[in-house]
Amino acid sequence: MVTKSLWYKDGLRFGCTSCGSCCGGGPGFVWVTQNEIERLAAKFGITPELFEKLFVWTVKEGHRSLKEYPNGDCVLLDEKTKKCKFYEERPIQCKTWPFWDQNLNKKIFWDLMSEHCPGCNRGRLYSLDEIEKQRTAIEL
Numbered sequence: 001m002v003t004k005s006l007w008y009k010d011g012l013r014f015g016c017t018s019c020g021s022c023c024g025g026g027p028g029f030v031w032v033t034q035n036e037i038e039r040l041a042a043k044f045g046i047t048p049e050l051f052e053k054l055f056v057w058t059v060k061e062g063h064r065s066l067k068e069y070p071n072g073d074c075v076l077l078d079e080k081t082k083k084c085k086f087y088e089e090r091p092i093q094c095k096t097w098p099f100w101d102q103n104l105n106k107k108i109f110w111d112l113m114s115e116h117c118p119g120c121n122r123g124r125l126y127s128l129d130e131i132e133k134q135r136t137a138i139e140l
């Protein structure tokens with residue numbers, strides 16, 4: 001049951017500008033599941049085993065992340081266009097941005113994050129239910 005007292009109860013606007021800044025520029029984790037590895041590998045035209053060897057590292061047992069280039073860019077970020085090479089197959093972590101717990105717990109967190117994500121507070125209005133579905137889609 002969604003509580004109506006949340007600070008974002010009237011929804012939030014978001015429209016990605018494809019600036020690419022959330023996909024790189026510093027160290028981070030892009031968690032991937034086995035299903036996501038298999039989908040990405042199929043799109044790439046290689047086996048999941050090879051995809052994992054080339055593009056995935058194990059942070060801790062049972063927790064795998066996409067690799068990064070030395071500059072912090074995600075290994076799936078196109079260097080020239082600064083867009084995800086496999087946008088449709090991107091991991092759920094990427095699909096649910098910016099509606100993550102850590103950004104929604106307090107308005108100040110959303111405001112601080114928005115300073116680095118120009119897609120926030122513009123574009124389509126996401127309803128409370130849509131936001132909650134995305135917020136609870138993964139545990140970060």
Ligand code: SF4
Pocket residue numbers: 015016017018019020021022023097116117118119120
């Ligand atoms: S930082 Fe925001 S606007 Fe830029 S690519 Fe990421 S989601 Fe889109």
Ligand code: SF4
Pocket residue numbers: 022023024030066074075076077078083084085086087090091094
């Ligand atoms: S998988 Fe794609 S959307 Fe996700 S961080 Fe990497 S480049 Fe960005």
